[in-house]
Amino acid sequence: MTSENVLRAARYPFLPEAREFISRNIDLTLESLEKTGSEAALKRAVERVENALIFKEVKVTVLDELNYVREILSFPIAVILVSMTMNEYVRRMYALGESRGAYRRMLNESDETLLYIGEKMGVEGVLDDESMIRVKIPTYLKLAYSFHAPHWKLVNRAVSNGYVLMGRNEYARLVQVEINNYVYEKTLEPVPMGAAPDSFRRAVGKIVEVWSKLEAAKPSHISLRERGDTPPCIDRIIKKMENGENASHFERLVVATFMIARNRSIDEIIEFFSKQPDYKYSVTKYQVEHLAGLRGGGKKYSVPSCRTMLTNGLCYPDEYCKGIKHPLRYGEENAANKPRVS
Amino acid sequence: MLQTSLEFLKREFFKYYYENIDRLVPPEPIRNREFGFFLEKGKGMFRHKCFNSLRDFHEFILSEIPLDIYVSAANYEDPGNRDMSEKKLVNAELFFDIDVEPVNAVSDEEAAWICQKCGQYDIGLKERCPSCGSPTELVRLLSEKQLREALGETEKLIHVLIEDLGIAPDNTHVFYSGNRGYHVHINQEDFLNITGEGRREIIDYLLIQGLDEKELLNILRRGVSIENISLKGVKKRVYMRILEKAGSVEKLKASRRETVLKMLEDVVEELKVRIDPVVTIDVHRLMRMPESINSNSGMVKRRIRLEDLSSFKPLEEAIAFGDEEACLKVKIAPKFSLGGRTFGPFKDEEVELPVYAAIYIICKGLGEYAGG
Numbered sequence: 001m002t003s004e005n006v007l008r009a010a011r012y013p014f015l016p017e018a019r020e021f022i023s024r025n026i027d028l029t030l031e032s033l034e035k036t037g038s039e040a041a042l043k044r045a046v047e048r049v050e051n052a053l054i055f056k057e058v059k060v061t062v063l064d065e066l067n068y069v070r071e072i073l074s075f076p077i078a079v080i081l082v083s084m085t086m087n088e089y090v091r092r093m094y095a096l097g098e099s100r101g102a103y104r105r106m107l108n109e110s111d112e113t114l115l116y117i118g119e120k121m122g123v124e125g126v127l128d129d130e131s132m133i134r135v136k137i138p139t140y141l142k143l144a145y146s147f148h149a150p151h152w153k154l155v156n157r158a159v160s161n162g163y164v165l166m167g168r169n170e171y172a173r174l175v176q177v178e179i180n181n182y183v184y185e186k187t188l189e190p191v192p193m194g195a196a197p198d199s200f201r202r203a204v205g206k207i208v209e210v211w212s213k214l215e216a217a218k219p220s221h222i223s224l225r226e227r228g229d230t231p232p233c234i235d236r237i238i239k240k241m242e243n244g245e246n247a248s249h250f251e252r253l254v255v256a257t258f259m260i261a262r263n264r265s266i267d268e269i270i271e272f273f274s275k276q277p278d279y280k281y282s283v284t285k286y287q288v289e290h291l292a293g294l295r296g297g298g299k300k301y302s303v304p305s306c307r308t309m310l311t312n313g314l315c316y317p318d319e320y321c322k323g324i325k326h327p328l329r330y331g332e333e334n335a336a337n338k339p340r341v342s
Numbered sequence: 343m344l345q346t347s348l349e350f351l352k353r354e355f356f357k358y359y360y361e362n363i364d365r366l367v368p369p370e371p372i373r374n375r376e377f378g379f380f381l382e383k384g385k386g387m388f389r390h391k392c393f394n395s396l397r398d399f400h401e402f403i404l405s406e407i408p409l410d411i412y413v414s415a416a417n418y419e420d421p422g423n424r425d426m427s428e429k430k431l432v433n434a435e436l437f438f439d440i441d442v443e444p445v446n447a448v449s450d451e452e453a454a455w456i457c458q459k460c461g462q463y464d465i466g467l468k469e470r471c472p473s474c475g476s477p478t479e480l481v482r483l484l485s486e487k488q489l490r491e492a493l494g495e496t497e498k499l500i501h502v503l504i505e506d507l508g509i510a511p512d513n514t515h516v517f518y519s520g521n522r523g524y525h526v527h528i529n530q531e532d533f534l535n536i537t538g539e540g541r542r543e544i545i546d547y548l549l550i551q552g553l554d555e556k557e558l559l560n561i562l563r564r565g566v567s568i569e570n571i572s573l574k575g576v577k578k579r580v581y582m583r584i585l586e587k588a589g590s591v592e593k594l595k596a597s598r599r600e601t602v603l604k605m606l607e608d609v610v611e612e613l614k615v616r617i618d619p620v621v622t623i624d625v626h627r628l629m630r631m632p633e634s635i636n637s638n639s640g641m642v643k644r645r646i647r648l649e650d651l652s653s654f655k656p657l658e659e660a661i662a663f664g665d666e667e668a669c670l671k672v673k674i675a676p677k678f679s680l681g682g683r684t685f686g687p688f689k690d691e692e693v694e695l696p697v698y699a700a701i702y703i704i705c706k707g708l709g710e711y712a713g714g
Contacts, residue, residue, distance in 0.1 A: 130572075136508075136532065137507055137508065137533075138532045138533055138535070138536055138540070141536055141537075141539070141540030141543055141544070142536075142537070142540060144543075145537075145539035145540060145542075145543065150552060150554045151554060151557075153543065153546060153552050153554075154543040154544065154546065154547045155543075155546050155547045155550060155551065155552055155553050155576055155577075156552070156553065156554045156557075156577065157575060158572065158573065158574035158575055158577070159506045159507070159547070159574060159575030159576070160505075160506065160574045160575060161505065161506070161508045162507060162508015162509075163508065165574060310551070310619065311546070311551045311552050312552065313539070313542045313543065313546060313552065315542070315623075316538060316623075317620065317623070317624075
């Protein structure tokens with residue numbers, strides 16, 4: 001492995017070459033980790049997770065890169081620690097933090113390196129004559145649906161002959177999504193708790209402590225779904241938000257107007273929104289009150305119609321949706337037993 | 343439908359299936375597909391059926407003679423499981439449905455009405471029943487013109503699928519549904535695993551929904567010429583069509599914002615492909631089996647080769663039955679064309695019709711079999 005490759009592996013420790021480096025040079029079993037002088041790597045691993053939880057981004061400095069053994073090793077250890085917390089929020093925030101950090105670093109890479117990282121992550125891109133990057137439509141659709149800005153919609157893209165064309169930054173964003181997915185899935189792999197060394201358990205304890213402090217600073221959250229009669233489109237957004245995933249402005253508007261229509265109090269709604277990563281009490285309060293018609297012109301906003309949901313790509317109908325034109329009418333005309341044929 | 347009509351239908355359906363069974367080849371792999379059937383008129387669908395081989399499938403058809411046959415667009419690990427989530431979806435073909443748009447203006451003889459309230463009916467166009475005054479129901483038979491329009495939409499769809507989405511022509515399978523529209527099945531490896539969200543995006547692309555009008559308006563109103571523009575895909579088509587309608591870049595530049603916006607809306611309406619979005623988004627949907635009979639018309643869901651698409655004549659080429667005469671008691675039927683001939687109008691009369699036309703009238707619920 002060349003020095004360039006080793007530094008790249010330290011900068012992007014989720015790449016296959018980082019795994020290769022470890023398997024060639026380090027005995028990575030839980031039992032041996034403690035002995036291989038990995039204390040520094042363990043410390044750095046905790047720092048990675050803390051970075052993700054507190055700053056929502058894992059930073060890698062030049063010095064970190066030069067300390068490449070520690071750096072490369074700290075990633076799989078961090079994944080083990082996160083997995084050991086068995087905490088969904090920590091998992092999501094860690095994956096987000098790693099992928100965000102990687103995104104920023106990728107922006108400074110050459111086209112060649114950027115495309116190399118993309119390819120290794122399964123987001124194959126081809127540079128064309130006009131220095132645009134082409135990505136196959138199925139790959140694009142798999143990753144881009146998580147973005148909410150209109151310019152990510154396929155209808156607004158330069159599409160040609162099975163490919164979506166984009167610039168470097170947008171391509172790096174797609175790769176970021178895949179890195180996020182990859183890291184998240186890694187943290188789902190179970191770790192045999194009994195086999196973990198004490199130092200690891202102490203590290204997990206430290207992470208959980210950081211998480212609890214952050215949690216305590218937020219108001220407790222309530223579940224909306226028990227009340228039933230929630231159409232699948234809105235249910236989907238609620239589930240997503242309950243998992244701490246970022247919802248778009250429009251999705252938040254849908255949930256807020258829906259809760260208002262179901263006579264939830266302003267406080268209850270604000271509490272529900274407190275799970276969002278970018279939650280701010282004053283902003284949320286202002287916006288929810290505005291939607292409820294308590295501010296401005298006093299206009300109470302209604303839940304968007306099925307048609308609007310569809311246009312915004314948020315319609316996921318089930319059999320109880322047949323014949324309705326508005327989410328609040330969900331379940332009224334039950335045609336569930338009729339098979340859907342064409 | 344009377345028992346005698348049903349028996350006549352089943353006998354003729356059997357003849358068709360017996361002679362054409364080799365044409366009924368479900369998409370592979372057959373053992374991963376769910377099948378559904380209507381076995382009797384007015385009864386629910388017999389579904390969650392699966393087959394281990396083509397032979398088993400053919401044997402079932404020839405012994406049951408179903409009125410309608412459906413196969414899932416999806417592949418499942420356990421297609422016979424009655425619980426949809428237990429079927430375990432593997433992947434699903436992309437499936438598009440284009441139906442004819444209802445037309446209001448037809449000539450008097452090509453129309454007929456029925457009053458559901460007092461039971462009156464007659465040839466001609468009447469919005470209200472002359473005896474009881476309640477709104478009437480229009481008797482709709484298939485019209486060449488409507489089907490032509492739907493075929494035009496289908497051609498638009500295929501163009502976008504091939505040019506923009508990169509679907510190989512070999513993976514694009516086009517069918518006349520046998521009744522009121524066209525079906526397009528896409529069996530391309532890398533598109534099989536597209537999720538609900540991804541399908542939604544493809545639908546919006548085809549229906550030109552969620553288009554960023556602001557950006558387009560800016561380009562249009564700045565008078566940027568086509569050489570200096572990097573648009574591709576649907577936006578480019580919209581841009582080019584507006585330019586064509588306006589006449590020149592200069593004229594476009596001189597137009598008022600509202601005028602350009604109106605043109606934009608009109609062009610989107612013109613260029614969008616009128617697919618039924620609900621069908622495409624639903625990965626669990628059952629598709630009518632290619633080359634099977636559609637019991638809503640007695641015609642066949644006919645495969646159309648891409649090169650024959652523009653010249654396809656549904657009302658002649660999708661006929662399933664012979665032209666020997668059958669006797670039919672017709673309640674009401676406006677003038678209609680089928681198999682290259684024109685029939686009717688009929689009212690309360692016993693007529694001799696070729697079997698294919700007789701079955702059409704029976705399937706449309708407008709007459710009963712009265713002997714061969």
